[in-house]
Amino acid sequence: xxxxxxxxxTQNEVAFLAEMEMVTVVPRQRLDTIDLLSxxxxxxxxxxxxxxxxxxxxxxxxxxxxxIVPPAWMHPASLAEIIHRETKEDPEAFSAPPPPPSRALYxxxxxxxxxxxxxxxxxxxxQTQDSQQQQQQQQDILSPPFLxxxxxxxxxxxxxxxxxxxxxxxxxxxxxxxxxxAGEVRSLLRDLVEVRAAxxxxxxxxxxxxxxxxxxxxxxxxxxxxxxxxxxxxxxxxVRKIGAxxxxxxxxxxxxARRGGEYGGDGDEDxxxxxxx
Amino acid sequence: xxxxxxxxxxxxVSHQIPQETRDxxxxxxxxxxxxxxxxxxxxxxxGLFERINDKIKRQIERxxxxxxxxxxxxxxxxxxxxxELERYKYLVRSFLRTRIAKIxxxxxxxxxNDNLRTRMSQIEEAYARRHQLLLHNHYLNSFLGTFPPTMxxxxxxxxxxxxxxxxxxxxxxFIRLLKDAEIECHGVDVDGVLTGKEGDIVILRWSDAKSxxxxxxxxxx
Numbered sequence: 001x002x003x004x005x006x007x008x009x010t011q012n013e014v015a016f017l018a019e020m021e022m023v024t025v026v027p028r029q030r031l032d033t034i035d036l037l038s039x040x041x042x043x044x045x046x047x048x049x050x051x052x053x054x055x056x057x058x059x060x061x062x063x064x065x066x067x068i069v070p071p072a073w074m075h076p077a078s079l080a081e082i083i084h085r086e087t088k089e090d091p092e093a094f095s096a097p098p099p100p101p102s103r104a105l106y107x108x109x110x111x112x113x114x115x116x117x118x119x120x121x122x123x124x125x126x127q128t129q130d131s132q133q134q135q136q137q138q139q140d141i142l143s144p145p146f147l148x149x150x151x152x153x154x155x156x157x158x159x160x161x162x163x164x165x166x167x168x169x170x171x172x173x174x175x176x177x178x179x180x181x182a183g184e185v186r187s188l189l190r191d192l193v194e195v196r197a198a199x200x201x202x203x204x205x206x207x208x209x210x211x212x213x214x215x216x217x218x219x220x221x222x223x224x225x226x227x228x229x230x231x232x233x234x235x236x237x238x239v240r241k242i243g244a245x246x247x248x249x250x251x252x253x254x255x256x257a258r259r260g261g262e263y264g265g266d267g268d269e270d271x272x273x274x275x276x277x
Numbered sequence: 278x279x280x281x282x283x284x285x286x287x288x289x290v291s292h293q294i295p296q297e298t299r300d301x302x303x304x305x306x307x308x309x310x311x312x313x314x315x316x317x318x319x320x321x322x323x324g325l326f327e328r329i330n331d332k333i334k335r336q337i338e339r340x341x342x343x344x345x346x347x348x349x350x351x352x353x354x355x356x357x358x359x360x361e362l363e364r365y366k367y368l369v370r371s372f373l374r375t376r377i378a379k380i381x382x383x384x385x386x387x388x389x390n391d392n393l394r395t396r397m398s399q400i401e402e403a404y405a406r407r408h409q410l411l412l413h414n415h416y417l418n419s420f421l422g423t424f425p426p427t428m429x430x431x432x433x434x435x436x437x438x439x440x441x442x443x444x445x446x447x448x449x450x451f452i453r454l455l456k457d458a459e460i461e462c463h464g465v466d467v468d469g470v471l472t473g474k475e476g477d478i479v480i481l482r483w484s485d486a487k488s489x490x491x492x493x494x495x496x497x498x
Binding site for chain 2: 013031032037100143219222239
């Protein structure tokens with residue numbers, strides 16, 4: 001067997017992805033830049049903050065070379081706000097994902113532009129890039145885990161896509177860096193997990209009959225998806241297979257109705273007679 | 278590192294995505310997509326894999342050089358470099374193994390169609406052909422050889438039923454929309470057009486999602 005795993009990312013693979021999230025660290029020792037495959041790491045000079053991928057931050061933390069600044073959404077107040085929103089304001093849907101990050105523009109002071117927008121790279125640096133590079137840049141849209149949604153500056157009150165994995169990693173390895181006792185954060189997170197798991201379960205009732213061709217789960221987290229992936233995909237595929245013949249009949253009827261409309265309704269009779277012969 | 282690099286590093290307005298990050302994101306996306314879709318996807322055509330393989334090779338050489346001088350300072354850098362190297366190698370390995378698993382599962386489907394064949398890299402195609410050859414010869418030696426010659430093929434399409442097994446393209450997949458888009462979706466009871474917002478996570482059939490993913494308007498999750 002080349003790969004003994006089912007299609008779709010498993011929990012371990014999701015956790016691996018989450019380790020690519022950028023987090024903010026406060027170094028405790030100097031460390032020169034290291035030439036990595038994913039680019040140079042910033043030079044670490046205490047007490048200047050720096051952004052590093054989570055796997056590297058955890059490595060530094062374990063060696064007591066740095067402290068991790070937990071993202072703002074992990075603050076108990078922010079978590080309580082999210083729980084309030086999940087339970088009271090909208091008990092049906094998941095809370096919204098973080099808004100796309102924006103940056104101020106250098107060339108036009110006072111103007112903000114979305115970081116993840118097609119045109120945003122072109123304004124400031126159009127002179128320094130050749131056109132091919134520009135085109136390439138245009139096509140690139142960052143998405144988790146490459147969006148800076150877990151750094152110290154990321155907005156409070158929104159759960160990023162990899163929230164559960166990042167929170168779990170930070171609580172396990174950097175519990176002493178939390179803004180509140182780790183136990184408090186943990187119990188809030190557990191509430192959140194339960195509220196959202198209930199939503200995940202009830203979302204399947206929307207699939208009842210699967211009359212709809214799709215199901216939108218805006219704001220869902222990666223780990224929640226990984227846990228329910230086999231169940232949800234199995235459900236959708238199962239319904240499709242059971243309804244396959246009904247679907248084929250419906251499609252044929254629609255096709256016929258469309259053809260009937262185009263040719264004035266005579267076409268069907270003719271073809272039926274041909275079949276009879 | 279020349280003066281431009283240094284300037285770019287200290288320049289706070291430079292929010293251009295560096296090539297390395299782009300490569301990593303492309304590799305990650307390709308891996309996630311390959312892990313999630315029911316069928317084999319096209320081999321990345323922009324030389325992404327060759328580039329990453331080259332970089333991994335060079336990095337391994339660097340590690341070998343660095344292990345020579347065991348200064349405690351460089352020692353830690355070495356640990357970091359090796360950890361990252363392993364992460365890259367895992368991504369590449371998992372990506373390739375997923376592809377091989379898919380090719381193995383529907384060997385003839387991918388080699389007998391010109392369009393699908395171009396999705397494989399040269400090495401993958403050679404592997405698939407050789408695998409099919411061994412398999413067929415084995416069947417011929419063990420039992421197919423005793424059948425009438427007309428029944429010894431494995432790609433019979435008699436009676437409008439093809440012997441070649443193909444992947445189920447209507448399987449459900451999960452995608453994230455990278456920009457606002459309208460998707461035409463096919464369901465059991467009803468077809469419809471989904472008006473999706475950026476950041477939406479949608480479950481739908483792969484056959485409906487495919488064009489969107491290929492255009493880069495959505496990614497698999």
